[in-house]
Amino acid sequence: MNKNWCPQKENLEKSNVFxxxxxxxxxxxxxFWKWSVQNKLEFWExxxxxxxxxxxxxxxxxxxVSKGVExxxxxxxxxxxxxxxxxxxxxxxxxISYQKERGSIQNISQKELEDLVNKAANGLVFQGLKKGDVxxxxxxxxxxxxxxxxxxxxxxxxVATIADSFxxxxxxxxxxxxxxxxxxxxxxxxxxxxxxxxxxxxxxSEATKIVVVETIDGKIKLRNQDLFWNDFLSQxxxxxxxxxxxxxxxxxxFSSGTTGxxxxxxxxxxxxxxxxxxxxxxxxxxxxxxxxxxxxLGWMMGPWLVFSALINxxxxxxxxxxxxxxxxxxxxxxxxxxMLGVVPSxxxxxxxxxxxEFFNWEAIRCFSSTGExxxxxxxxxxxxxxxxxxxxxxxxxxxxxxxxxxxTIVQENIPSQFSTQTLGGEFVLLDEKGNExxxxxxxxxxxxxxxxxxxxxxxxxxxxYKNVPVYKELQLRRHGDQIQAxxxxxxxxxxxxxxxxxxxxxxxxxxxxxAVINSLDFVKESAAIAVSPxxxxxxxxxxxxxxxxxxxxxxALKKAQNSIKTKLNPLxxxxxxxxxxxxxxxxxxKIKRKELRIKYML
Numbered sequence: 026m027n028k029n030w031c032p033q034k035e036n037l038e039k040s041n042v043f044x045x046x047x048x049x050x051x052x053x054x055x056x057f058w059k060w061s062v063q064n065k066l067e068f069w070e071x072x073x074x075x076x077x078x079x080x081x082x083x084x085x086x087x088x089x090v091s092k093g094v095e096x097x098x099x100x101x102x103x104x105x106x107x108x109x110x111x112x113x114x115x116x117x118x119x120x121i122s123y124q125k126e127r128g129s130i131q132n133i134s135q136k137e138l139e140d141l142v143n144k145a146a147n148g149l150v151f152q153g154l155k156k157g158d159v160x161x162x163x164x165x166x167x168x169x170x171x172x173x174x175x176x177x178x179x180x181x182x183x184v185a186t187i188a189d190s191f192x193x194x195x196x197x198x199x200x201x202x203x204x205x206x207x208x209x210x211x212x213x214x215x216x217x218x219x220x221x222x223x224x225x226x227x228x229x230s231e232a233t234k235i236v237v238v239e240t241i242d243g244k245i246k247l248r249n250q251d252l253f254w255n256d257f258l259s260q261x262x263x264x265x266x267x268x269x270x271x272x273x274x275x276x277x278x279f280s281s282g283t284t285g286x287x288x289x290x291x292x293x294x295x296x297x298x299x300x301x302x303x304x305x306x307x308x309x310x311x312x313x314x315x316x317x318x319x320x321x322l323g324w325m326m327g328p329w330l331v332f333s334a335l336i337n338x339x340x341x342x343x344x345x346x347x348x349x350x351x352x353x354x355x356x357x358x359x360x361x362x363x364m365l366g367v368v369p370s371x372x373x374x375x376x377x378x379x380x381x382e383f384f385n386w387e388a389i390r391c392f393s394s395t396g397e398x399x400x401x402x403x404x405x406x407x408x409x410x411x412x413x414x415x416x417x418x419x420x421x422x423x424x425x426x427x428x429x430x431x432x433t434i435v436q437e438n439i440p441s442q443f444s445t446q447t448l449g450g451e452f453v454l455l456d457e458k459g460n461e462x463x464x465x466x467x468x469x470x471x472x473x474x475x476x477x478x479x480x481x482x483x484x485x486x487x488x489x490y491k492n493v494p495v496y497k498e499l500q501l502r503r504h505g506d507q508i509q510a511x512x513x514x515x516x517x518x519x520x521x522x523x524x525x526x527x528x529x530x531x532x533x534x535x536x537x538x539x540a541v542i543n544s545l546d547f548v549k550e551s552a553a554i555a556v557s558p559x560x561x562x563x564x565x566x567x568x569x570x571x572x573x574x575x576x577x578x579x580x581a582l583k584k585a586q587n588s589i590k591t592k593l594n595p596l597x598x599x600x601x602x603x604x605x606x607x608x609x610x611x612x613x614x615k616i617k618r619k620e621l622r623i624k625y626m627l
Contacts, residue, residue, distance in 0.1 A: 028405055030415040030438040036390075040309050042435050045071070054435050054445070061448040068449045069099070069474050072302050076336050079109040081268045088472055094500050095490055097472035098272055099295040106266035107275065107294040108179040110301075111335035112139050114312070120335060122315065122360045123168050123343040126215055126352065130359060133168065138175075140262040141168075145176035147259035154206055156181035156267055159277070161205040163187040163196065163227060165214050166321050166343055169238045169254060171331055173209050174322060178275045181267030185277040185289075188323030188531065189214060189223060190594050196230045202289050202482050203277055211238035212245045216347060271295045277481060278325055280423040280532050287534075288424075288488070289481035296426035297332035299475025303427040304333030306448050308364050308393055308417055309434050312338035317357065318366030318393070319348040324530065325423040326366065326395065339363075349374050354384040361388035365411075368396035368530035369403065370563040375410070376403045386411040391434055393417040396530030398518045400562035404440035418443045420506065420518055423532075424489075426475030429467065430508065430516055443508075443516040449474060453501065454508055459494035464509040466522045468493065468501040476502065520564070526555035528566055529596045535618060541592045542568055545584055549573035552608050554622045565600040569621055572604055601625075 037043050042054065051057045061068040070087050078100075085102030092098070114120060114135045121133040133141075154160070160177050162184060164170050177184045185203040187196055189210075200208075210227045213220050224237050228248055237247060238254040247253070276292040304310040316334040320326040334341045344356045348371050357365060365386075372394070375381045389411035394404065395418075404416055415438035421428030429452055432444040446452060450473035454465040469476070479485045493501045507519040521527070525534050538553035549571040555564035568585060576584075582602045589597050603625075609617040 028408065028413065029440070030408060030413055032415075032435050032437075037435050040433075040435055041075075041305050041311065042309070042433055045075075045306075046435075054433060058445055058448055062446075062451045065449060065472075072305070072449065072474075073100070073298065076298065076301050076305060077110060077113055078105070078107075078298060078336075079113070080105040084271070088474075090472055094471040095486065095502075096478050097476070098478075099298075099472075099474050100271040103271050104268045105271055105294055106179060106181070106268055107297050107332070108142070108175050109266050110297075111175065111332065114335075114338040118313075118338070119340050121168055121171065121341045121343065124345065124352075124356050126346040126350075128345075130356070131168075138172070141172045141258075142176045142179060143262045143264035144259045145172050145257075146180040146264040147261045148257045149177060149180050149182065149207070151259055152207060152257070154180070154182060156269075157183065157273075159183045159185055159203050159205045161185045161187060161200065161203060161208040161232070162210075162322050163189055163191075163208060164211045164223065164238065164322075165189050165345065166319075166327055166330075167211070167238070167345060168343065169211070170209075170322055171341065171343075174328070174331060179264065179266045181269055181273075183274050183277060183291075184322075186322040186327065187279070188321050188594075189221075190321075190531075190596050191323070192592050192594065193226055193230055194592060195594070196227065198286065199279055199289075200231050202286075205232070206234070208232040208235045209238070210235060212240055214240070215345075217349075269294065272478075276328060278328070278423045279323070280325075286482065287537075288483055290423050290477050291479060291481060292328070292426060292477075296475050297328070297336065299426035299473075300329045300332045301336035302449065302474070303419070303421075303431065303447060304329075304337055307419070307428070307431040307433055308333070308391060310334065310337040310339050310364060314339035314363040314390075315342050315360055315388075316340065316364045316366075317342035317344070317360070317362045319344065319353075319371070320366070325426075326530075329427065330366070349378075349380070351380050351383070354381040354386075357386055357389075358384040362386075363388055363390045364393065365389055366393040366395070367407070368563070369394060369399040370397060370529050372403045372407045373400070373562055376406045381410055389414050391415045391417055393419050395419040395421075395428075397527050397563045398520060398557050399441045400558070401441040403562065408438075408440065416440065418518075421447075422504065424477040425469075425473075426477075429469055429473075429504065439513075439515060441517065442511065443518070444514075452504070453496050454510060455494055455496070461496070464519065465507065467504040467506045467508050468496065469504055470496075470499055471502050520555070520557050526553075526564060526566070528555065528564060528594075531594065531596060533594070533597070535616075537593060538566070538568065538589065538597075541588050542570060542585055544592075545588060547572060547574040547576040547581060547584075550608060552616045552618055552621055554618050554625065556622060556625055559626075566597060567601045567603070567625055568599055569603050569605045569608065571606070571608060578602065578604075
């Protein structure tokens, strides 16, 4: 039986949300959320103050919509660098704790982190990079990755991020889109007891120059044009941040849509404010907290973690191994993590192995879950690992900079249910006919801080606004998730309405999966679908295919799995491969993946 969590008076009155409710003299959280959307400009003005966002020149308008809500410009007229807002803690305060596999915990103070960031920024300038130039980070979430990320932004440059699990082909796609001057990686990384030669893979890509973090001294030989991290790093620890318009790009993240090439989504200097706002209000992150979210800079939760922790004067906890290892459980205990983020597939493993039951997680005040539809049984189990602590269900997107729907610690917490639309934003659910519905597709109501206004390689208007239904004369923005509003006022996720899918927390398009499967010699054509288990939990990857050469199912499935692993991502697994005479199609020849999903679940 699921066990709900209810806030106690002490939890409530110490929360960031309660402080704002007191200030506004509103009696309930629902009244606060309503105020935040009815007085959206005032909400975001107050949030900028609450977060202590540093501006060299203050904005003249919190948002300018003279070009339309599609092209809203937040903090209009300001001059700033968002990295300045990441260094307002005490100089000796611990801001990063990290542990390598079978290593000891290392603590980095704000002063030490800032010195490293400045040395890396000077290293970038010494290499000839200038404002607006692009670098790529393709490496695990380590101290060095965080340093490089912040340094490039501080120097006025753009950081494109790539998940370290991607194949060579997928890396080249992203390099061709962003055209970086430098690529940062490391020699190898360990995962699930295996050594992965990362530099070897990157050096075979189209990267022109690579900076390599060494984890094993003297074991690899670099190409002539490449250099090691220690040789790249400057000894000069002084660097003044480059002040820019808030609309200048700081990061390019990739998110797969319904076409083969991934969407290249730029974040600007205001996007992290949305991340930090969700951290402040919905995750109740405070000064001195310790925040851990096993992630990667190639997934939006990597940058989210950096900004949500540092802007809120909390510490980032980085474990270099996988969160499935018992050593991770000990790391959570010893670093006294207060907010632990997960994807449901991690919890599924903990539930089945019971591997985290040996550790004291009493310091955790809340969990957070995103990336996949969760299972209430497993989420209830997760709550129990920290002696019944709430889980902030959290759903959003790379193009949002955070969430559009979440939970709070000031409301009853029900496993696998969202309690609220996020503060400062709202959405409407529409059915297939464009009518408001209790279960339907999510359409956001702009402007909302964090919403993207352009794409690097696609038409932004066509992607998010073209042919969108009209709702009460308001401009709506397409998102693609399907949500159900429940009778208790809460919400439940029901997966994607388009052809994109989340596999293990990584968003990928069906077209990308199908391109790999179609290259197999026994496949004429294929259709990939994600199926959520009836009991909830991570989606399964199912592939239907039309045969062009006979192949028995066992060998066919094995070939499909190996192909996806080597050509796309080793984290993706084809659970089932089903032969079909013909793929169902619309009159315009589009594959009816929804029909196949229904067919599979019958």
